[in-house]
Structure formats: structure tokens, C-alpha cells
Amino acid sequence: MNSKPILVVGGGPAGLAAAHALASVGQRSIVVEKENRLGGAPILSGYAKLVPSGEWARDAIGGMVSRVEGNPLVEVRKGCRIEEFSGGPGDFTARLSDGSTVEAGAAILCTGFTHFDSVNKPEWGFGTFPDVVTTTQVEQMISTGKGIRCPSDGRKPQRVAILLCVGSRDRQIGREWCSKICCTVSCNIAMEIREELPDCHVYIYYMDIRTYGLNETYYWRSQEEFKVKYIKARIAEVTSDGQKLIVKGEDTLVKRPITIPFDMVVHAIGMDPNVDNKTLAPIFGVGLQEHGHIAKGSAYGALGETSRAGVFVAGAATGPETIDDSIAQGKAAAMAAFALVNQKTAVAA
Amino acid sequence: MPIHEQSLIRPENLKTHDKLVLDGVDVSGHWSTFIEPRVVTDYNEALQEEIAALPGGEHIHRCWQCGSCTNSCTVNAVNPDFNPRFWIYLIRMGMESELLRDKDIIWQCVSCNKCTYACPRDVFPEGVMKATAHWLELQGHTPKSKSTLFDEEFTEQVMATGKIEEGRIIRGFFAKTGQALMQDWLVEMAKRLARRLPIKLGFLMGWATIFRPRTRGWSRAGEAIEEYVHEQQAKQRKALSLE
Numbered sequence: 001m002n003s004k005p006i007l008v009v010g011g012g013p014a015g016l017a018a019a020h021a022l023a024s025v026g027q028r029s030i031v032v033e034k035e036n037r038l039g040g041a042p043i044l045s046g047y048a049k050l051v052p053s054g055e056w057a058r059d060a061i062g063g064m065v066s067r068v069e070g071n072p073l074v075e076v077r078k079g080c081r082i083e084e085f086s087g088g089p090g091d092f093t094a095r096l097s098d099g100s101t102v103e104a105g106a107a108i109l110c111t112g113f114t115h116f117d118s119v120n121k122p123e124w125g126f127g128t129f130p131d132v133v134t135t136t137q138v139e140q141m142i143s144t145g146k147g148i149r150c151p152s153d154g155r156k157p158q159r160v161a162i163l164l165c166v167g168s169r170d171r172q173i174g175r176e177w178c179s180k181i182c183c184t185v186s187c188n189i190a191m192e193i194r195e196e197l198p199d200c201h202v203y204i205y206y207m208d209i210r211t212y213g214l215n216e217t218y219y220w221r222s223q224e225e226f227k228v229k230y231i232k233a234r235i236a237e238v239t240s241d242g243q244k245l246i247v248k249g250e251d252t253l254v255k256r257p258i259t260i261p262f263d264m265v266v267h268a269i270g271m272d273p274n275v276d277n278k279t280l281a282p283i284f285g286v287g288l289q290e291h292g293h294i295a296k297g298s299a300y301g302a303l304g305e306t307s308r309a310g311v312f313v314a315g316a317a318t319g320p321e322t323i324d325d326s327i328a329q330g331k332a333a334a335m336a337a338f339a340l341v342n343q344k345t346a347v348a349a
Numbered sequence: 350m351p352i353h354e355q356s357l358i359r360p361e362n363l364k365t366h367d368k369l370v371l372d373g374v375d376v377s378g379h380w381s382t383f384i385e386p387r388v389v390t391d392y393n394e395a396l397q398e399e400i401a402a403l404p405g406g407e408h409i410h411r412c413w414q415c416g417s418c419t420n421s422c423t424v425n426a427v428n429p430d431f432n433p434r435f436w437i438y439l440i441r442m443g444m445e446s447e448l449l450r451d452k453d454i455i456w457q458c459v460s461c462n463k464c465t466y467a468c469p470r471d472v473f474p475e476g477v478m479k480a481t482a483h484w485l486e487l488q489g490h491t492p493k494s495k496s497t498l499f500d501e502e503f504t505e506q507v508m509a510t511g512k513i514e515e516g517r518i519i520r521g522f523f524a525k526t527g528q529a530l531m532q533d534w535l536v537e538m539a540k541r542l543a544r545r546l547p548i549k550l551g552f553l554m555g556w557a558t559i560f561r562p563r564t565r566g567w568s569r570a571g572e573a574i575e576e577y578v579h580e581q582q583a584k585q586r587k588a589l590s591l592e
């Protein structure tokens with residue numbers, strides 16, 4: 001095969017899956033990753049055990065990384081971005097931030113998402129009270145082996161509240177999507193907390209529980225085996241009395257205002273569109289959809305296509321996605337890009 | 350029937366000042382009506398575990414508040430205040446004082462099990478109702494219900510003799526519940542029975558009443574059952590911190 005390599009932008013689960021899929025059919029690729037490490041969010045943010053596999057992120061995604069890094073058909077460029085992108089299908093030229101230029105037959109954008117910054121919901125205390133943390137921080141407490149501790153003084157919390165939909169499903173901050181995985185991740189985290197600290201009470205405050213599909217077992221097990229308590233309420237504010245965090249809201253099922261003390265409050269943060277999308281879109285000449293994710297073609301005929309021929313997209317770059325789905329999309333986009341550069345079939349527009 | 354919610358605005362919390370001027374504005378009378386906030390400090394976070402320790406309550410923590418039990422409930426259809434879903438929630442959240450407000454209706458469950466067949470999570474709401482009524486009795490919030498007293502009389506007899514003797518159960522039950530032995534319907538029943546009963550059976554009944562026959566070899570079985578029952582009772586009392 002003499003076709004030009006395929007450019008894979010972003011080395012998270014989607015990009016790693018795409019590069020590996022291309023290598024497995026003998027197609028060369030170049031992975032351009034802006035950070036100095038491959039692996040995407042699960043590695044860069046230090047996630048602990050993944051749902052739904054239960055495997056540690058460092059093993060599961062780490063395995064994907066080494067499979068790609070050791071592959072002679074994949075060229076990895078870390079700490080690097082694309083600054084210019086020109087040409088047409090089968091014949092693109094990209095200029096990289098390190099000054100080099102690469103030629104590519106096609107490009108797959110696997111640029112993922114940006115974690116919601118909880119500071120944008122000041123009423124929930126993040127950034128004001130050290131014991132208000134995010135799911136990402138809790139993942140790190142678990143994956144580093146430090147365990148669940150209150151950041152203020154390192155004590156083991158006796159009462160933990162997890163607030164769902166922080167940075168999702170909220171018109172006030174212009175985020176109308178559901179981030180899809182945070183319910184399941186939160187159920188899982190709740191069980192991990194109860195496992196490490198059996199005397200710690202864990203409450204989850206929810207509007208809906210969206211542990212869709214087989215993830216429902218996370219919801220059931222957390223309730224049935226781990227006695228996690230679910231309260232239908234969207235919290236009004238998180239304050240402090242100087243010692244404990246004070247969570248206020250309405251317990252909607254009993255029409256009761258609630259004011260409850262907690263040691264730790266966890267924000268189940270959502271997945272924002274990648275902050276880079278505003279610069280990526282003009283560089284690659286691709287359209288964004290209404291929420292700012294990279295717009296993708298119809299799943300029925302053109303999965304993985306963007307508004308520009310020869311430029312494909314996969315994973316959380318298209319909207320909130322799980323790892324499993326990002327991997328599947330990475331492979332689907334690889335298939336479409338491979339077909340294009342090898343002129344096997346004309347890809348339906 | 351829509352799920353009935355209990356209003357938490359209680360008349361005793363409505364406060365009105367007959368004479369009140371705020372910032373120069375006269376807000377006397379109903380202009381000053383406000384609801385006194387009730388801060389509940391007496392959450393009993395062990396409540397769910399206490400109910401779960403009693404027979405029938407084991408699966409209470411499965412409940413996800415869908416309301417299927419309440420909207421299928423026989424008693425709820427006639428008394429909207431009878432709301433198993435609501436009580437299960439109060440128990441799970443440890444709102445003991447709220448639960449106690451309904452202590453005089455919780456026992457009204459008729460054990461029809463319609464809720465049991467409606468519940469998608471296999472919570473066994475009927476069992477939970479039973480466990481809750483039992484909890485109320487053990488904690489001394491409600492007197493023993495008549496059915497509990499009947500069960501006790503029945504059990505005591507079985508444990509003592511391995512048999513039951515109806516006349517004795519009725520006498521014991523009436524004595525425990527403070528009812529007169531000579532009740533019209535009972536007298537009438539006895540009269541009619543006497544008219545039709547074969548002589549031999551009547552004689553046997555009288556004999557059994559006086560001599561209390563026991564099942565042969567019962568003492569060992571009886572002791573084992575008694576020991577088991579006491580063990581269970583002790584366990585339950587311990588779970589409720591009553592020891």
C-alpha cells in the first residue's frame with residue numbers, strides 16, 4: 001500500500017483505537033497529541049477503575065497506548081498541535097506546531113472533550129471550600145492509592161454527598177446535554193467509597209438516574225449491596241458552618257426543605273466540548289453542531305464523517321461519549337478513512 | 350389514584366402576629382403569616398437497618414420510590430394517608446419523627462400483597478409494612494395489635510403442647526384483649542354446636558379443655574422451637590438497641 005499516512009489528531013481512547021485499527025490493516029498513521037502523554041482523559045486525569053469493565057484505567061488504556069507506541073506503522077508526535085491543514089481527500093498537508101510538515105491522505109479528529117470547570121457553578125462551593133471536590137479528584141484519590149480523604153485536613157469523611165449533573169443539563173450555564181456516563185461513574189464511586197470506608201454514609205442527589213442499558217446494575221448494586229442513598233433533589237447551595245459543609249435543597253419526594261451537614265461534597269462533572277474546538281474547526285474547515293461539538297454525519301450512511309470530505313471525527317469530540325463507544329467510533333472512522341485513501345469505495349456523501 | 354403527598358406545612362407551624370410593624374410597614378394579622386421552619390435534627394440513620402433486621406423488612410434498601418406499591422394498595426384506595434412508598438422513604442432517610450406521626454395507621458395493612466406483585470424491585474412492601482408495625486410495637490410506640498396478641502396466644506400454646514385448642518385460644522385472646530368471654534355471637538355458636546355435635550366429639554373437646562393433652566415427645570421439639578424464638582427475639586431487640 002503506497003497511500004499517504006492518515007493523520008489522527010488526539011491520542012485518547014478514540015485516537016488510539018483508530019491508529020491501531022489502521023495498523024492492523026497495514027495502513028500507516030501519524031498520531032498528533034498535544035499533551036506529552038498518550039491515553040486521553042482516563043490517563044491524563046488519572047481515572048481509577050473504569051465502568052463498565054471494572055478494569056483499572058492504567059491497565060486498560062495503558063494497554064492501548066503501548067499497543068500503539070510500539071507499532072512500526074504508527075508515528076507518534078507528542079506535545080504537538082496542528083496549525084495549518086490544506087489540500088483535499090487523498091492529498092492533505094498539515095503544518096505542525098513544531099514547524100514540521102506532514103502529508104496525509106485523510107485526517108481523523110479524536111480531540112475529545114474538556115472537563116466541566118465547577119467554578120462556573122459557584123453556588124455549589126467548588127473553589128471556595130476545599131472539601132468540595134470533583135469526580136475526577138475522587139478518581140485520583142482512588143487511583144493513586146491515597147484513598148478517600150478530605151483535602152482540608154486529610155481526615156476520612158463520615159458523610160459524603162455526590163451531586164449529579166454538575167455542568168450538564170443546565171440552561172443557566174448553556175449546557176443542555178446529558179453527559180451520559182457521570183451517573184454510572186458516580187454509582188461506581190459511591191460503591192468504592194463505601195468499600196473503603198464502610199462507616200461512611202454516601203448520598204447521591206439526582207434529578208434522574210441515567211445508568212442506561214446494562215449500566216443499570218451499577219445503580220441497583222450501589223443501592224442493594226452498598227446501601228448508597230438516593231435523594232431526588234437538585235441542591236440549591238453548598239455552604240459551610242466552619243466545620244462541616246452544609247448542603248441545602250429540597251427533598252422533592254416529601255416536599256421537605258433539607259439542610260444537611262457533610263464532610264465532603266463531590267461534583268459529578270460533565271463533559272464539555274473541547275475548548276480547542278473553536279480553533280480546530282477553522283483549521284480543519286469542519287462545522288460544529290449547536291453545542292460546540294464537532295458536527296458528524298448521519299450514523300446510517302456516513303458515520304464518522306464531518307462537513308469536510310476526507311476529515312473524519314470520532315469519540316467525545318462529537319459529544320459526550322463513553323470509552324467503549326469512543327473506541328468503536330475510532331475504529332469506524334478508521335475504516336472510512338482507510339477506504340477513502342485506498343480508493344476501495346467512494347464513501348457515500 | 351395519584352400518589353398522595355403529605356403536606357409538611359402543619360397548622361402548628363403557621364405563625365401570625367396580631368400586631369407587627371416591620372420597617373414602618375404594618376403587617377399585623379394575616380399579612381405576617383409565616384411558616385416556622387422546622388429543622389429536623391433527630392435523623393435516625395440507623396432506622397433503615399433496624400427495619401431491615403425485622404422479618405419482612407430485609408429488602409427495604411432496594412426501594413427507588415416509584416410508587417407502584419401505593420397506587421396498587423387496597424388500603425390506600427380507601428385512606429389516601431396510607432402510603433407505603435412514603436413510609437419506606439421516611440425509614441430509608443431516617444425521618445423517625447415523621448414516621449411516628451402515622452403510627453396509628455401503619456398497622457392497617459391488610460396483607461393482601463397487591464404491592465408485592467406490583468413492586469419492580471422486589472422490595473416486598475407488605476413485609477416492610479409488617480416489619481414497621483412490629484418495630485413500632487417493639488419500640489413501644491404502639492400497643493401490641495390484636496393480631497399480634499392473637500399470634501402470641503397461638504404460639505404460646507403450640508410451644509407448650511405442640512397442639513392448639515381453639516376454645517383455649519379464644520379464651521386467652523379475649524383475656525389478653527380485655528374482651529368479655531360471653532359474647533353474643535360466641536354463645537350462639539356454642540349453642541348451635543352443642544345441638545349438632547356428636548356426643549363423642551363434644552366429650553373430647555371438654556376433655557381437652559381440662560387436661561391440655563400434649564403431642565407425644567413434644568418437650569424436646571418444643572424446647573428447640575422456644576430456644577429459636579427467643580434467639581430471634583433477642584437478635585431483633587439487639588438490632589433495635591433495646592438490650
Ligand SMILES: Cc1cc2nc3c(=O)[nH]c(=O)nc-3n(C[C@H](O)[C@H](O)[C@H](O)COP(=O)(O)OP(=O)(O)OC[C@H]3O[C@@H](n4cnc5c(N)ncnc54)[C@H](O)[C@@H]3O)c2cc1C
Nearest residue numbers: 010012013014034040041050051112113315316321322323
Ligand atoms: C470523571 C470521569 C470519569 C469517566 N469514567 C469513565 C469510565 O469509567 N468509563 C467510560 O467509558 N467513560 C468514562 N468517562 C468518559 C471518558 O473519559 C471518555 O469517554 C473518553 O475519554 C473519550 O475518549 P476520546 O478519545 O474521545 O477523548 P479524550 O479522552 O478526551 O482524548 C482526547 C485526546 O486528544 C487530545 N487533544 C485535544 N485537543 C487536541 C488538539 N487540539 N490537538 C492535539 N491533541 C488534542 C487530548 O489531549 C487527549 O489526549 C469518564 C469521564 C469523566 C469526566
Ligand code: SF4
Nearest residue numbers: 165168178179182183
Ligand atoms: S449521566 Fe446522569 S449525572 Fe451525568 S448529566 Fe446525565 S443525568 Fe446528569
Ligand code: SF4
Nearest residue numbers: 422458459461462464
Ligand atoms: S399488603 Fe398492605 S401495603 Fe401492600 S397493597 Fe395490601 S394493604 Fe397495601
Ligand code: SF4
Nearest residue numbers: 412415416417418468
Ligand atoms: S413499588 Fe417497590 S420500589 Fe416502588 S415505591 Fe413501592 S416499594 Fe419502592
